[in-house]
Amino acid sequence: MIRVSGLNKTFRVSRRKAGFGNALRAFIRREYNSVQALRDVSFNIHAGEMVGYIGPNGAGKSTTIKILCGILTPDSGECEVNGLTPWRDRRRHVRDIGVVFGQRSQLWWDVPVIDSFELLKDIYRLDTASYKRTLDELTGLLGLSELLETPTRSLSLGQRMRCEIAASLIHRPKILFLDEPTIGLDAVSKIAVREFIKKQNREFGTTVILTTHDMQDIEALAQRILLIGRGRILLDGSLRELKKRFSGLKTITVEYEGSRPVPCQGMKLIKDSEGQASFSIDTDFVSISQAISHISGTAEIRDLSVEGAKAEDMVVELYKEYRI
Amino acid sequence: MKLYGKFFMIYLKSQMQYKTSFILMVIGNMITSFTAFLAVYFLFTQINQVEGFTFSEILICFSAVLMAFAVAECFARGFDQFPSMISNGEFDRTLVRPRNEIFLVLASKLDFKRVGRFIQSVIMLIYAVITCGIFWSIDKIITLALMILCGSIVFAGLFLVYASFTFFTVEGLEFMNILTDGGREFGKYPYSVYGEEILKFLTFVVPLALVQYYPLLYLLDRTDKKLYMFLPLVGVLFIIPCYGFWRFGLRHYKSTGS
Numbered sequence: 001m002i003r004v005s006g007l008n009k010t011f012r013v014s015r016r017k018a019g020f021g022n023a024l025r026a027f028i029r030r031e032y033n034s035v036q037a038l039r040d041v042s043f044n045i046h047a048g049e050m051v052g053y054i055g056p057n058g059a060g061k062s063t064t065i066k067i068l069c070g071i072l073t074p075d076s077g078e079c080e081v082n083g084l085t086p087w088r089d090r091r092r093h094v095r096d097i098g099v100v101f102g103q104r105s106q107l108w109w110d111v112p113v114i115d116s117f118e119l120l121k122d123i124y125r126l127d128t129a130s131y132k133r134t135l136d137e138l139t140g141l142l143g144l145s146e147l148l149e150t151p152t153r154s155l156s157l158g159q160r161m162r163c164e165i166a167a168s169l170i171h172r173p174k175i176l177f178l179d180e181p182t183i184g185l186d187a188v189s190k191i192a193v194r195e196f197i198k199k200q201n202r203e204f205g206t207t208v209i210l211t212t213h214d215m216q217d218i219e220a221l222a223q224r225i226l227l228i229g230r231g232r233i234l235l236d237g238s239l240r241e242l243k244k245r246f247s248g249l250k251t252i253t254v255e256y257e258g259s260r261p262v263p264c265q266g267m268k269l270i271k272d273s274e275g276q277a278s279f280s281i282d283t284d285f286v287s288i289s290q291a292i293s294h295i296s297g298t299a300e301i302r303d304l305s306v307e308g309a310k311a312e313d314m315v316v317e318l319y320k321e322y323r324i
Numbered sequence: 325m326k327l328y329g330k331f332f333m334i335y336l337k338s339q340m341q342y343k344t345s346f347i348l349m350v351i352g353n354m355i356t357s358f359t360a361f362l363a364v365y366f367l368f369t370q371i372n373q374v375e376g377f378t379f380s381e382i383l384i385c386f387s388a389v390l391m392a393f394a395v396a397e398c399f400a401r402g403f404d405q406f407p408s409m410i411s412n413g414e415f416d417r418t419l420v421r422p423r424n425e426i427f428l429v430l431a432s433k434l435d436f437k438r439v440g441r442f443i444q445s446v447i448m449l450i451y452a453v454i455t456c457g458i459f460w461s462i463d464k465i466i467t468l469a470l471m472i473l474c475g476s477i478v479f480a481g482l483f484l485v486y487a488s489f490t491f492f493t494v495e496g497l498e499f500m501n502i503l504t505d506g507g508r509e510f511g512k513y514p515y516s517v518y519g520e521e522i523l524k525f526l527t528f529v530v531p532l533a534l535v536q537y538y539p540l541l542y543l544l545d546r547t548d549k550k551l552y553m554f555l556p557l558v559g560v561l562f563i564i565p566c567y568g569f570w571r572f573g574l575r576h577y578k579s580t581g582s
Contacts (some may be wrong), residue, residue: 011578066579071419073575087575095422104413110338119334122327123421123428151341 001175001207002045002068007077009038009063037063038074047174050201050208052222052238052239054315056324060231061211065170065177068209069099082174083174098168102180105160106167107152115165128211138166139286141196158189165193169200175207176200182214189229194220217310221289229324239311246309246317250288253278254295254304267291327423331431338434353440375517377544380456382513385540387445387452389511392475394438394445400480402433403487407497409433410490412460416579426484426570458543467539467553475535479504481566482530488566491573494516497521507532514540534559 012032037060045051055061066072067079070086070093079086084093099105107116121131139145142162147155155163161181162229168176178197182190198221210221218225218239225242227235235242254261255276263269266285271278281291288306295301309317339346374382406429409415418428458464486500509529510518515526515533526533535556542552 061580066416069416069420071416072577072579090419091422091424094420097420099417099420101413101416104417106417108334108338110341111334115334115337119330122330123423 001047001049001082002043002209003078003080004044004064004068005042005078007038007041007064007067007074007079008036008069008132009060009072009074011035011037027233036231038067038077040230041077041233043226043233043236045207045209047207048205050197050221050223051210052218052225053211053228054218054225055211055214055228056319059228059324061228062179064228065179065209065211069097069177070094090316095171096173097175097177098171098173099177100164100168100179100181102161102178102183105152105164107160107163109153110151112149112151113144113155116152116167117148117162120167120170126171130172134170134172135166138169141199142166142192157184158192161185161189161193162196164197168249169206173206175209178208178210178212180212180214181210182212182217190214190216197221215315219311225320227318227321229322234322234324235318242314243309246314248283249280249309249313249317250283251278251307252281252288252291252295252304253307254299255302257300257302259299261301264291264294267294328427328431332434335434349436353437358444374513377514377517381544384456384458384468384543385514385536386512388471389475389508389536390445390541391449392472393479393508393511395472396444396483397438397477398442398542400430400483401435401438402430403483405433406487407490411580415577415578425574427544429487431525463550463553464543467543470554470556471535471539471543474560475532477560478530478532478535478562479507481563482507484563484566485569488570488573491577503530511524511536531559531562538572 012034041060043066053064063072067074068081068086069255073087081093082096086093107113108119117135121128126134139148142165144162144166147159147163150159152160152163165181168321176197181197182193185193194217197208197210201208208221210217213217222239224238225235226233251270252267253276259274260272260277263279264286265280266282267278270280279291279295281288286294292304292306295304339349371498377385406415409418409429414432415429418425418432421428434566442458453460453468478489482500482504486504489500491568511532515523523533523537538552538555541547542549
């Protein structure tokens with residue numbers, strides 16, 4: 001579905017120091033820094049996959065997405081989406097993709113949402129019957145019926161995001177690019193959006209590529225993770241593999257009475273407050289059952305829970321590991 | 325064209341959302357167009373002759389250029405807002421639509437204010453055609469039509485070049501106004517009055533003279549060369565390098581960070 005190999009992209013950024021004198025100097029002769037946004041980026045994505053594309057700010061996520069959407073032309077490298085090169089066959093290519101930029105609206109600000117949809121219908125040259133069908137479907141699934149007559153500017157962020165997603169899917173794209181789709185949403189809206197995306201993937205086989213900083217998004221949606229840092233793909237694997245890799249890290253949280261339990265070798269106290277203590281456990285040194293029996297031997301335990309590594313922690317670990 | 329109409333309806337609806345502002349804008353535009361017309365009228369009552377061209381000859385020249393500019397402006401002035409489209413990411417959005425990007429940029433940046441100038445130039449043109457004393461044979465009508473039509477395409481090309489520069493820099497684009505708004509202002513008089521150098525520049529580099537000076541000579545019976553009548557069609561070729569420059573810029577489009 002998507003084949004990317006050896007993508008490179010460098011930006012030239014003009015640079016100048018603060019102050020009027022330097023501004024004047026820059027006016028006459030400008031200095032440039034080149035920033036290599038992508039270095040030899042390669043990956044394949046199959047139809048129907050849901051891929052989480054993660055990395056810190058400025059790592060090259062947006063640049064990759066923009067190249068895949070046909071917005072940017074890379075300096076070198078090959079890319080094929082649905083058999084087309086995005087920047088060469090842009091107009092044919094974009095017919096089959098949907099894009100949600102979480103921070104920027106694609107709906108016309110001052111008119112009711114339905115007018116925006118009608119305009120999209122004409123832009124994509126959709127026939128009335130299939131447009132109606134898709135619209136009804138999306139309206140039902142995303143609960144838009146009361147929002148359609150409202151001007152975009154009067155919508156809440158959560159409502160707007162639901163409309164944005166509907167607008168990106170009105171032409172039934174094969175691939176959906178989501179750039180921070182849940183940014184700024186409340187918990188309820190986040191879950192609604194995630195559920196909808198999952199359903200879309202399951203029922204229509206839509207390929208989903210998701211960039212986000214929200215690890216709950218990744219946990220809920222992505223079967224596979226691509227990690228990018230300083231323009232390089234650092235890791236490409238399933239979430240499960242990744243979890244296995246960090247499965248050595250567990251956390252035991254106990255509620256105790258009286259004195260605090262004493263950790264044994266391979267355990268480390270990370271938190272202790274108001275009768276609740278958390279220990280990290282390195283299972284290479286000590287097994288879970290050993291650890292539990294050790295603590296219960298040293299203190300009076302009221303409650304106890306064991307947790308595996310969270311996506312959040314894994315990403316922090318990864319960033320540390322690759323020093324990005 | 326149908327899609328252009330849709331964009332227009334959206335624009336209209338957006339404007340109607342703010343009723344008072346909409347009404348004030350319509351009234352304001354009518355007044356501005358009218359005063360602009362008066363200004364032109366008084367200007368010309370002061371002038372009798374420039375470089376061998378009489379008042380009525382200059383009037384037909386000016387009104388043709390103004391008309392060409394107004395047509396170009398009506399459709400292509402949306403490029404003025406192109407720098408802001410790039411910086412707020414709107415252009416990224418435009419590029420993920422399966423339509424010609426130039427069409428989408430222009431269709432999404434409609435503006436009523438331009439209609440006012442359009443009406444003003446139509447009135448000017450009608451006035452000039454009636455009072456200039458030219459006998460309007462078929463070939464004269466064709467010449468004038470070519471001047472206006474091809475002229476608007478050359479101006480549109482200039483707007484396109486202006487927008488294309490934005491792909492590389494957002495600063496110092498004012499110099500392009502010398503060619504766009506300047507082309508209109510200087511176009512009040514036949515370009516020959518500015519000297520040979522300027523005329524050469526406007527013939528071979530930016531072919532504004534091909535749609536103004538040369539066909540004008542034919543219109544005013546100053547030359548017998550039938551060729552001059554069709555020179556505006558040559559001027560239209562200017563749009564090709566303009567479009568090429570746009571494509572070149574688009575390949576180097578940097579987008580904005582997010």
